[in-house]
Amino acid sequence: MLSRRTNYQVQLENYIDKEIQSMLLPLDLIQNIFLFPKYRIKNNCIYPNTLMSNLISACGVIIFMFFFVHHIYDIGHYDYIKEKMDFAYMNSYADIFMYGIGFSINYINRLTQKSSSIMFVLRIQNVHRFLNNGSYFDRFIVNNWICMAAIVCFYLVIITLVTAIFKLSIYTLMKSLCLMCFDCNVIYAIRLIQLLTHKLHLWDIEAQNFRWMEDGSTKDYCKRMFQVYAHILECYNLHRSIFQYLIAFHSIEYFICSLTRFEMSIQIFHLVEPFALNVK
Structure with missing residues (x-):
C-alpha cells in the first residue's frame, strides 16, 4: 500500500499537461532521432532516461564518429584532393577532433543535466x-x-544535392546529416528562451493589473505572483545550466568552420583561376 501511494505521488509530481507535451514534441523529436533525448515522457509523466537509453546514446556517438572517420577514407582515394587541396584533406582530421568533442559534450550534458531538464519542464x-x-x-x-x-x-535538400552533384558516398552524406544535431540544439534553446520571455511579459501585465483587484483577494494573488516569478527566474538559471556548453561549442564550431570554408574557397579560386585565364 505504501509503495503504491509513493508511486502515485511521484506520478502526480511529474505529471505533464497535454499542452506542454504538444509544445515539447517537435523539439524533443529531433533530439530522439539523434539519440540524445533529455528525458522521457511516458503515460503523461516525465522521467529521467533509463540506463538502456544512455547506452544507446553512447553507441550513437560511436556511430556518428565512424562516419567522420570513413569520410577521410573516402577522400583519401582522390589524389587530386590530397595534392591540390591539402588543406581540405587535413581539415577532415581536424573535424574528427572537433566534432568528437561536440558529440561528447552532447552526451555528457545529457547525463549531467537530466535533473535540470526535468525540473525546467516542471517549472x-x-x-x-x-x-x-x-x-x-x-x-x-x-x-x-x-x-x-x-x-x-x-x-x-542541400546535402542531397551536393552528394548527387559530386557523387559523394553515403557515409559522407550521413556525416553531414549528423551535424544537424548541433543546430537543433541552438533552435531548442532559442525557442525555450522565447517562451520564457513571453511568460515574463505576461507576468508584467498581470503585475500592472494588480491595482484593479479587490483587497480581499490580493494576499493570495501576491503569493501566487511571487511564486510564479521565482519559477521564471529558476527557469532562466536552469536554461543557462542546460544549454551554456552546447551553445558555447556551437559558437566556437561556427567560427572555426567559417575560417576553414574561407580558406577552402581561396584554394578553389586558385585552382579555377588558371583555367579561367586559359579560356580567355
Whole structure:
C-alpha cells in the first residue's frame, strides 16, 4: 500500500499537461532521432532516461564518429584532393577532433543535466498554468514544428544535392546529416528562451493589473505572483545550466568552420583561376 501511494505521488509530481507535451514534441523529436533525448515522457509523466537509453546514446556517438572517420577514407582515394587541396584533406582530421568533442559534450550534458531538464519542464509548466495566452501558445507550437521542419528540409535538400552533384558516398552524406544535431540544439534553446520571455511579459501585465483587484483577494494573488516569478527566474538559471556548453561549442564550431570554408574557397579560386585565364 505504501509503495503504491509513493508511486502515485511521484506520478502526480511529474505529471505533464497535454499542452506542454504538444509544445515539447517537435523539439524533443529531433533530439530522439539523434539519440540524445533529455528525458522521457511516458503515460503523461516525465522521467529521467533509463540506463538502456544512455547506452544507446553512447553507441550513437560511436556511430556518428565512424562516419567522420570513413569520410577521410573516402577522400583519401582522390589524389587530386590530397595534392591540390591539402588543406581540405587535413581539415577532415581536424573535424574528427572537433566534432568528437561536440558529440561528447552532447552526451555528457545529457547525463549531467537530466535533473535540470526535468525540473525546467516542471517549472515552466507551473508558470504556464498561471500565465497562459492561449492563442500565442497555439502559434508557438505551430512555429516549433515549422522551425524543426525548416532545418531538416534545409539539410536534406542541400546535402542531397551536393552528394548527387559530386557523387559523394553515403557515409559522407550521413556525416553531414549528423551535424544537424548541433543546430537543433541552438533552435531548442532559442525557442525555450522565447517562451520564457513571453511568460515574463505576461507576468508584467498581470503585475500592472494588480491595482484593479479587490483587497480581499490580493494576499493570495501576491503569493501566487511571487511564486510564479521565482519559477521564471529558476527557469532562466536552469536554461543557462542546460544549454551554456552546447551553445558555447556551437559558437566556437561556427567560427572555426567559417575560417576553414574561407580558406577552402581561396584554394578553389586558385585552382579555377588558371583555367579561367586559359579560356580567355
